Amino acid sequence: MGRELILMRHGKSDWDQQVEDFQRPLKERGRRGAEQLGQWLLEQHWLPDRVVSSPAQRAIHTAQMAVQAMGMDNRSIVQERRIYAARVEDLLQVLAEVPAEAQRVLLVGHNPGFEDLTEYLVGEEIPLPKDGKLLPTASLAHLQMPDDWNDLPSGAGKLLGITRASSLPKKFPFPDPQGKELRERPAYYYKQSAVIPYRIHDGNLEILLVMSNKRRYWIIPKGIVDPQFTPQEAAAKEAYEEAGVEGRVAEQALSSYQYEKWGGECNVAVFPMEVERELPEESWHERHRGREWVTPKQAGKRLKQPELIGMIKQLVTLLEASGSLTV
Numbered sequence: 046m047g048r049e050l051i052l053m054r055h056g057k058s059d060w061d062q063q064v065e066d067f068q069r070p071l072k073e074r075g076r077r078g079a080e081q082l083g084q085w086l087l088e089q090h091w092l093p094d095r096v097v098s099s100p101a102q103r104a105i106h107t108a109q110m111a112v113q114a115m116g117m118d119n120r121s122i123v124q125e126r127r128i129y130a131a132r133v134e135d136l137l138q139v140l141a142e143v144p145a146e147a148q149r150v151l152l153v154g155h156n157p158g159f160e161d162l163t164e165y166l167v168g169e170e171i172p173l174p175k176d177g178k179l180l181p182t183a184s185l186a187h188l189q190m191p192d193d194w195n196d197l198p199s200g201a202g203k204l205l206g207i208t209r210a211s212s213l214p215k216k217f218p219f220p221d222p223q224g225k226e227l228r229e230r231p232a233y234y235y236k237q238s239a240v241i242p243y244r245i246h247d248g249n250l251e252i253l254l255v256m257s258n259k260r261r262y263w264i265i266p267k268g269i270v271d272p273q274f275t276p277q278e279a280a281a282k283e284a285y286e287e288a289g290v291e292g293r294v295a296e297q298a299l300s301s302y303q304y305e306k307w308g309g310e311c312n313v314a315v316f317p318m319e320v321e322r323e324l325p326e327e328s329w330h331e332r333h334r335g336r337e338w339v340t341p342k343q344a345g346k347r348l349k350q351p352e353l354i355g356m357i358k359q360l361v362t363l364l365e366a367s368g369s370l371t372v
Contacts, residue, residue: 047192049149050140050166050202051093052159053082053185055107056210067101067129071110078183078210079107080231083114084217085208086151091187093151095143096121099128101155107183108153114217114231118273128154136162140194156180163188168200183210219309229307237311238276239267240284240294240318241353241360244338250361250370252344253320255288256334263347267313276314284318288336289329292320299359302352315353317360 056075064070071079086092092115098108109119127135136158143150152159160179163186164171173179180186188202216227219235228235242253242265254263268283270276277294284290298314305311326332339347341361345354364370 048147048190048194049091049205050188050190051086051091051149051151051185052163052180052188053107053111053151053153054156054159054180054182055079055099055101055104055153056110056183058103058182069101069103071103071106075103075107075183076110077215079110080114080217081210081213081215082183082185082208083111084231085213086111086185087115088218091149092117093147093149095123095147095149096151096153097123097125097128097139097143098153099131099155100124100126101129104128104153104155108151111151111153113233113272116233116272119271120273128152128158130155131158133158133161133165137197140197143194145192145194159186163204165199166190166197166202167204168202171204180207181209181211184208216308226309228309230309233272234269234307235309235311236270236276237267237313238270238280238283238298239265239313239315240280241265241299241315241357242284242288242290242292242318242320243360244320245364245370246338248370250341250364251338252341252357253288253290253336253338254344254347255331255336258331258334260333260335262349263344265315265348265353277316280314280316281318285324287331287334289324289326289332290318290320291322291324292318294318299356300352302350304350315356317363 056078057072058069059072098105108122112119125139127139186207187205189205190202217231219226219228219232244251257264266283266287270279281294295317298316301312301314303310303312341357
C-alpha cells in the first residue's frame with residue numbers, strides 16, 4: 046500500500062502588510078482556506094501522522110489553522126526552515142528525515158518548490174487547469190508514495206488528486222445528531238472560555254476589566270478553546286493576551302453563558318482567576334485595549350452580559366465562604 050504525502054500550499058497572504066517576506070501574514074481569506082482544507086482532510090479520514098511546516102508566518106499559520114480544524118494539537122507541528130524557499134533537492138532531504146513510522150505526512154509550504162516537487166515525484170509534467178496554476182494558494186496535492194523515502198527517484202509517487210479550498214463548501218459541519226447543520230466556522234470555534242480576573246486589595250475584592258478590541262465596551266478576557274488546550278488553559282491564555290495578567294484559574298467554572306456569532310450559538314464557560322502577576326504596560330501586547338480594576342458593583346454596571354453579574358455575586362460568596370474575603 047505504501048505511504049502517503051500531502052503537500053499543502055499556504056493560504057492567501059496579505060501583501061498590504063509592509064513586512065519582510067518571511068513575516069507576511071495570512072489574509073482572512075487565507076485563514077478560511079486553511080480551515081476548509083483541514084476540515085476536508087478530516088472528512089476524508091486522512092489525518093496525518095506527522096505535520097511539518099515552513100516557519101514562515103503565512104505557512105505556519107496555515108498549518109495551525111488546518112490542524113485545529115482537524116481537531117488535532119497544533120503543538121505537534123514540526124517547523125522546518127529548509128521548506129522556506131526550498132528547491133526540490135531540499136524538500137527531498139526533508140522527506141528523507143521523516144520517521145518511517147509516519148504513514149501519512151502533511152508538508153505545508155510554498156511555491157515554486159511544492160509544484161516542482163509534485164511534478165518530480167509524479168515523473169511527468171502535470172496538465173494545468175485553465176487558470177494555469179497547479180497549486181494555487183490554499184490547495185493541496187495528495188500522493189501515494191513508496192515506503193522508503195531515503196532516496197526518492199523521479200516518478201516514485203502517484204498523484205491521487207489535487208484539491209483547492211476554493212472548490213470546497215464555505216460552511217463547516219457542526220456536530221448534530223442528523224448531521225445537517227452547517228456553520229460559518231469549524232466546530233471548535235463555538236466552545237469558548239473566559240475568566241473573571243480578581244484580586245483582594247486592602248481587604249476589598251477588585252475585578253479587572255478590559256476594553257473590547259475596538260474599545261467600544263468593557264469585557265472580561267474570553268476566547269475560543271483551541272483543540273490543544275483545556276478550557277482553563279485557553280482562558281489563562283486569553284487573560285495573558287487580552288488583559289496582560291497571569292494567575293491561578295479555578296478548576297471549576299462559575300457558570301456559562303451563550304451568545305450568537307458565526308451563524309450559531311457560542312457557549313462560554315466562565316472561570317474565576319486570582320491574579321498573581323500584572324504585566325507592565327510596555328510588556329502587554331494588547332495595551333491598546335486599556336484595563337481597569339473596579340469594584341464588583343462597578344463591574345456589574347459596565348459589563349453587557351447580564352449573566353456575568355450573577356457570576357460576580359457567586360464569586361463574592363465563594364471567597365467569603367473560603368475566608369479569603371471578609372464581610
